[in-house]
Amino acid sequence: MDRDSGTPRSVAEAMAVQEELRSRVDLVGPGPAEPATVAGLDVAYAESGDLLAAAVTVLDARTLAVVDEAVGVGRPAFGYVPGLFAFRELPALLAALDRLSTRPDLLVCDGHGLAHPRRFGLACHLGVVTGLPAIGVGKTPLIGEWTPPGELRGAWSELRDGDEVVGRVVRTRDGVKPVFVSVGHRMSLDNATAQVLALTPRHRLPETTRAADRRSRDALARASSARDDLGEDRGQGGVGGRR
DNA sequence: GCGACAG
């Protein structure tokens, strides 16, 4: 693999990396009951598909106000392959995390954790690499069987892969489509569910994710125009910084 | 072999 970014050079290699790293996932830690800060991570892509912007926003868990943020711009590091999705965004997300001036108590990722074919989705990967508690919140399922949870906010049902419970289908708002919550690292499924509900007082998706989504689109727009101004570079990316 | 398939 590429020594600098740690990005695999083939699908087979990427799968091997996941098989190797998954043993490092902490499935015991219940995680913080009352995190002081929670980080949201998201990535925006340019239509051209050769540019992406990752954003990390740190929110005060109690007020949900943004207290820190950082972005990382670059090119997708890997093709889009369901199950290997993390390798695409990981370099940019880690760059953004590095530029943070705060150390968040919890990572809320846009994608799955254990609800993954090899039990090592993006949330697990980010948790293992950073050592931070992490959970995954997906908008659509990747694997597993489930039945719709009750219609009211707070209702949930199990997301299972055969006999294994790999996550929960959680209704974050009355009557809206549910989200798929799974453990990433150092968190219990109960706590992950509680944290997601605490982050969704008014919308379907966590405030952390919404904040990161805005920042990433924002950074992408700025990066696109900056690139145009320079007359279509063919750089490998690496732009970005704190705000 | 035929679909399904996080973002």
Next chain:
DNA sequence: ATCTTGTCGC
């Protein structure tokens, strides 16, 4: 992910 118009509802 991104491309897209209007529309129903708080």
